[in-house]
Amino acid sequence: MGQVRNYYENSQNKESIQFIYHTGNNLSAKYEVMGKYGISKELFETWIIEKLNLLGSERVLDIGTGNGRFSIPTSKILKSNGGFVVCCDLAEGVMNSARIQAEQEGLPILHMIADAENLPFLSDEFDVVMANHMLYHLPDLKKGLKEISRVLRNTGKFLATTNSSRGMPEFFTLHQETMRQLHIPFEIKEDPIPFSLENGEAILSKHFNRVELMTYEAGFKVTEPEPVLQYYMATQLYQGPFNDNALSREHREAIAQTFLALTRQKIESCDGELIISKPVAAFICELN
8 A cells, every 4th residue: 555654653853743742732632541541640740750859949941841741840849939940842832731821820931942952051051951751852862962961050950751662562552453454554663762761871871970760650551442542643653644645535534443443352352451551761860
């Protein structure tokens, strides 16, 4: 049915990233599923922000901020203590919901468009820099980390979170079977993502003197297929073929229903409960 395409989400193409996250809807859809059906009782963002031991007066930079998953709770800690958060992303629309919430609640947040590989800030300007689930998108990871090191104070902390290269195998299997049933050519990803749980510590150790790795189970478990479909439709795995005009309209419209039917069958074969495992990594780094 034509040329094999790579529909995997961990794209390093900036235009692709801006397209999938031009609004905050896709991110919100993912986080809603993880919040309602998550295996872990404590939210990931709450768990990791607590480990930063913020005093409240810090100047924080959140790179690739998205819809405010990390910046909003961070800013609430800083609100009454003189600190503030600068949030930046490649896509303005993805920040809209966080910008509105910050204005309504009077949170100390500034939103702006900026590229992680060319940060528009002075050196040694921030006490904390965060880059959550975004470093694997950078075309030049080394350049991005050099910029982060530049704007971070010598006494500051850098927080980076990412996925495992081996995460969500149940989910990817459902996607691959969907593509096979619809005879949509796709690429099976074999290379590890550029920045992951497995290789992150080695990469960061080249830029920071202290690197602490912590792991968290961000997977979810369901008894109905609809939440898995909701998550799927928010990823590039679905958005890629669905928006691929080289595919027929019939095939594109059949993706969701095929995925839903396969997920329902999988739940039945698992005695009524399907676990989508997703180990993630959090790295807290220091220059000195």
